[in-house]
Amino acid sequence: MRITHAEIDGFRNLTGISFDPDPDYNIISGKNAQGKTNLLEAVWILSGCRSFRGSKEKDYIHLSGSKMRSEIRLLDGLRQHNISYEMTKNTGKIIHINGVKQRGTSALFDVFKCIAFIPDDVELIKGSPERRRNFIDMAASQLNPIFVVHINKSNLILNQRNALLKEIQQGNASPSELEIWDRQAAHEGTLISYMRNEYVAQINDICGRLYKTISGGKEIMELEYRSSVFKPEDFEKPCNEVVYQQYFQKLRETQEYDIRTGMTHSGVNRDEILIKINGMSARDFGSQGQVKSAALVMKLAQAEIFRKRSKEAPVIFLDDVMGELDSTRQKFIFDMIKGMQVFITVCNESSLLPEIKGKLMRISGGRITEEC
Numbered sequence: 188m189r190i191t192h193a194e195i196d197g198f199r200n201l202t203g204i205s206f207d208p209d210p211d212y213n214i215i216s217g218k219n220a221q222g223k224t225n226l227l228e229a230v231w232i233l234s235g236c237r238s239f240r241g242s243k244e245k246d247y248i249h250l251s252g253s254k255m256r257s258e259i260r261l262l263d264g265l266r267q268h269n270i271s272y273e274m275t276k277n278t279g280k281i282i283h284i285n286g287v288k289q290r291g292t293s294a295l296f297d298v299f300k301c302i303a304f305i306p307d308d309v310e311l312i313k314g315s316p317e318r319r320r321n322f323i324d325m326a327a328s329q330l331n332p333i334f335v336v337h338i339n340k341s342n343l344i345l346n347q348r349n350a351l352l353k354e355i356q357q358g359n360a361s362p363s364e365l366e367i368w369d370r371q372a373a374h375e376g377t378l379i380s381y382m383r384n385e386y387v388a389q390i391n392d393i394c395g396r397l398y399k400t401i402s403g404g405k406e407i408m409e410l411e412y413r414s415s416v417f418k419p420e421d422f423e424k425p426c427n428e429v430v431y432q433q434y435f436q437k438l439r440e441t442q443e444y445d446i447r448t449g450m451t452h453s454g455v456n457r458d459e460i461l462i463k464i465n466g467m468s469a470r471d472f473g474s475q476g477q478v479k480s481a482a483l484v485m486k487l488a489q490a491e492i493f494r495k496r497s498k499e500a501p502v503i504f505l506d507d508v509m510g511e512l513d514s515t516r517q518k519f520i521f522d523m524i525k526g527m528q529v530f531i532t533v534c535n536e537s538s539l540l541p542e543i544k545g546k547l548m549r550i551s552g553g554r555i556t557e558e559c
């Protein structure tokens with residue numbers, strides 16, 4: 188898929204942005220703090236994902252402004268789409284897909300797919316287990332948007348269960364009231380566990396191959412899904428009543444401890460995705476170079492799975508990533524993302540490989556000052 192037109196206004200420091208991107212490479216160049224990342228972020232939010240900066244929606248509006256708008260025209264194998272995201276300080280966000288007003292952001296998942304590479308990606312390896320779970324969940328949701336419905340439901344149930352645990356702890360509710368939540372948590376949690384297991388198995392194969400290439404054949408990268416409920420062999424069983432029951436029993440086992448602490452200690456909220464390089468945890472033992480390469484490879488693998496499964500290439504955002512990499516690694520990424528539409532931000536255009544030629548947009552003070 189390709190973006191054919193973009194308009195952004197009032198989003199953070201951006202004003203009056205309007206451009207027709209190149210179908211292949213778009214280089215957004217400018218000094219620090221001019222609006223390069225803001226431009227990518229303004230387009231990114233049209234994918235239905237939360238900001239890759241982890242910021243709050245209300246921060247999207249210019250500090251001294253009252254509304255923002257981001258709109259793109261998109262061409263995929265089937266048709267042209269028009270998507271827009273508008274927000275005012277008073278009314279909250281309003282999303283339109285092809286002129287039809289949407290109830291929330293979830294329909295965007297089905298329309299616009301993009302993958303962002305950002306310096307903060309190392310947190311995929313170094314950060315908390317939640318970071319890795321979110322990555323797997325988001326990547327799997329891009330392939331199958333129904334997954335996001337199960338994730339949202341599961342989070343809602345977990346919040347309700349935790350609130351009830353606190354009530355029980357304070358003597359305001361009875362432990363028997365937990366059963367209804369545990370049954371629902373078991374149903375959603377089992378579905379999520381099976382989906383995570385499947386996605387991790389897929390991404391593991393691709394990461395293994397890509398990491399071998401990026402490390403010159405010297406190192407092995409592996410990903411392993413560690414469910415807090417199921418053992419790897421459990422996933423050979425069909426996903427049915429028997430396994431829901433297994434999940435339910437696990438919740439029952441930790442119930443007393445859960446009540447004492449007011450928190451749920453088993454289930455998908457406790458899963459880990461272990462990332463190993465040469466058999467050792469990359470989080471605990473990886474060098475800086477290994478950690479950076481592993482994060483990069485995970486994102487590239489995400490793009491490859493997506494392209495294979497949907498026959499449609501996602502749009503790629505590379506924020507401040509290329510300038511940091513040596514030419515061998517830049518070349519590796521360049522080969523992997525060939526054929527996809529790419530948006531690259533740089534402070535210094537000369538840090539890019541000479542092969543990367545396309546539309547160049549210079550940005551200063553939140554405006555495009557030059558296009559060539």
Ligand SMILES: Nc1ncnc2c1ncn2[C@@H]1O[C@H](COP(=O)(O)OP(=O)(O)OP(=O)(O)O)[C@@H](O)[C@H]1O
Nearest residue numbers: 199200218219220221222223224225246248249250
């Ligand atoms: N809500 C907002 N209102 C006004 N300005 C904002 C808002 N949010 C961020 N900014 C400003 O936008 C400017 C540009 O930020 P951005 O992160 O896009 O810079 P950048 O060009 O990517 O810089 P760098 O090269 O350092 O990454 C910053 O000066 C920041 O203070």
Ligand SMILES: [Mg+2]
Nearest residue numbers: 223224225507
């Ligand atoms: Mg930036």
